[in-house]
Amino acid sequence: MSANAKWTEADVPDQSGRVAIVTGSNTGLGYETARVLAARGAHVVVAVRNLDKGREAVDRITAAVPKADLKLQALDVGSLDSVRSAADELRAAYPRIDLLINNAGVMYPPKQTTVDGFELQFGTNHLGAFAxxxxxxxHLLPVEGSRVVAVASVAHRIQAAIHFDDLQWDRSYNRVAAYGQSKLSNLLFTYELQRRLAAKNELTIAVAAHPGLSNTELMRHIPGTGLPGYNQLASLFTNSPAVGALATLRAATDPDVRGGQYYGPSGFREMVGHPKLVESSKQSHDAELQRRLWTVSEELTGVSYPV
Structure with missing residues (x-):
């Protein structure tokens, strides 16, 4: 592909024989990611909280890709019990995993907590994926070419800090800042995981991507989304889910991708467009911050890593 060409789903290499787990893949970016991977021959695990919506997604993908090889998996990343149960089932079913795409997430909800008592965005977007x-x-480490992909956001730059003195926003709650914290956490986690993988010369790499502004269900808590004409207006300044998912797909499948890289849209301020290699904030590369968040995340989830 030439330097000026747009990277599209047609650029996704053959995925035959590969096992890809995509969380939150019943709708939006996750659905489009699962659809394309299935179309390229991957065995795709549609890992979702709502099994009824998951079945609908499986049926839609199968209608579009008759030869799709799909497995539905119950997974609520907002519940550590559900994460552990799903992980046990996935480990039993798949001795080798090629792709783990941590796509599931929430954005700008009113103040809520997970069943484990974590602020909903931090608990779902970061701690669930971490666990x-x-x-x-x-099950990825022995597999050559395996990748862990985090779906981050440009919001990691907006009012984003890790509030270690009040991680769960108990004293006060700002839903935009809390979302920013969760997305900054995705990047800090990815870069620290990549550092640990590289230190042991593992076959697995950790990479990140973001969709820019994409018109998906994730935006349902933004004021005005229910107004007449919103979707038509939004289509003028947002990516469709299919285009928004391309950054994730590139991070997951492009053979030129290297560990610790970050992909996002090529348009104005990385809001829209086809994916290219982009840069995250200086704060996201703070090694001390990465290590501190890692330690706290292990403590909160009870999950320790083999690297």
Whole structure:
């Protein structure tokens, strides 16, 4: 592909024989990611909280890709019990895992907590993904070309800090800042995981991607989304889910991707467009911050890593 060409789903290499787990893949970015991987021949695990919606997604993908090889898996990343149960089932079913795509997440909800008592965005977007990755990682480590992909956000730059003195936003709650914290956590986690993998010369790499502004169900808590004409207006300044998912797909499948890289849209301020290699904030590369968050995450989830 030339330097100026747009990377599209047609650039996804053959995925035959590969096992890909995509969390939150019943709708939006996750659905499009699962659809394309299935179309390229991967065995795709559609890992979702709502099994009814998951079955609908499986049926939709199968209608579009008749030869799709799909497995539905119950997984609520907002519950550590569910994460552990799903990880046990996945470990039993798949001795080798090629791709783990941590896509599931929530954005800008009113103040809520997970069943484990964590602020909903931090608990779902970061801690659930951290726990799942740690529990599955030893099934990726022996697999050449295996990858852990975090779906981050440009919001990691917006009012983003790790509030170690009040991680669960008990004293006050700002849903935008809390989302930013969770997305900054995704990147800090990815870079620290990659450092640990590289130190042991593992076959697995950790990479991240973000979709820019994509018009998906994730935006349902943004004021005005229910107004007449919103979708038509949003289509003018957002990516469709299919285009938004391309950054994830590139991070997951492009043979030129290297560990610790970050992919996002090529358009204005990385809001829209086809994916390219992008840069995250200086704060996300703070090694001390990465290590501190890692330690806290192990303590909160009870999950320790084999690297």
């Amino acid at each position: 799942l990755t740690g529990l599955l990682l030893d």
